[in-house]
Amino acid sequence: MTAAQAGDIPPSEILNVSMDEAKLIRLPDRVATIVVGNPLIADASLQPGGLVVLTGKGYGATNFIALDRQGNALLEKIIEVRGAIDxxxxxxxxxxxxxxxxxxxxxxxxxxxxxxxxxxxxxxxxxxxxxxxxxxxxx
Known part of the structure; x- marks a missing residue:
């Protein structure tokens, strides 16, 4: 994904996480499977209660999709991993x-x-x- 493409995405569709940090995200009901486009950029771990732990692993952007048991997309977002403020x-x-x-x-x-x-x-x-x-x- 290019910077121009990422710039065209509304902020509500972007999940920002810092490198080497974790962030909790609440997912819609019925999520059964999560997919991260590039696991070198971010990792996601589905937890009980509809929570996902996102971890920034490498700089850049990738996509994130949450699916129900029938394979229907319930949520699609972009994960952007940046360096920490310090x-x-x-x-x-x-x-x-x-x-x-x-x-x-x-x-x-x-x-x-x-x-x-x-x-x-x-x-x-x-x-x-x-x-x-x-x-x-x-x-």
Whole structure:
């Protein structure tokens, strides 16, 4: 979807979600199946009570469809995934680095960053997550 196409869509038809964040959406009754056009941009998880958890996974826009058991479309929307408000992108020549600056700037894992910067942030984040899981595991 191009920016011009997205600009032609009324705001009521667009679901905005930030990268790496989740948003709850209430669906119409009788929803049995949900479809996300590009799962690299957003993920959707149908929950009991007609709720969907949308998670921004990559920058861009994709479509979202909710179907009933007969395959009838009950809802069609566009999901737009954007960077968080506190995101700062730094260009060093052709190399790109992304930081979350709330309140201090720290590297974040973001598609489009230079591979070395991305990999370094990924290794550090994975190591931290592994350590946190190990410390919280029952003994």
């Amino acid at each position: 995101t700062v992108v730094v260009y060093k020549g052709v190399n790109r680095e992304t930081y979350s600056c709330a309140p201090n700037c720290q590297p974040v894992i973001a598609p489009g960053d230079t591979q070395q910067f991305f990999n370094q942030a990924l290794v550090q984040t994975t190591a931290r997550s592994t350590q946190a899981s190990a410390m919280s595991a029952p003994r």
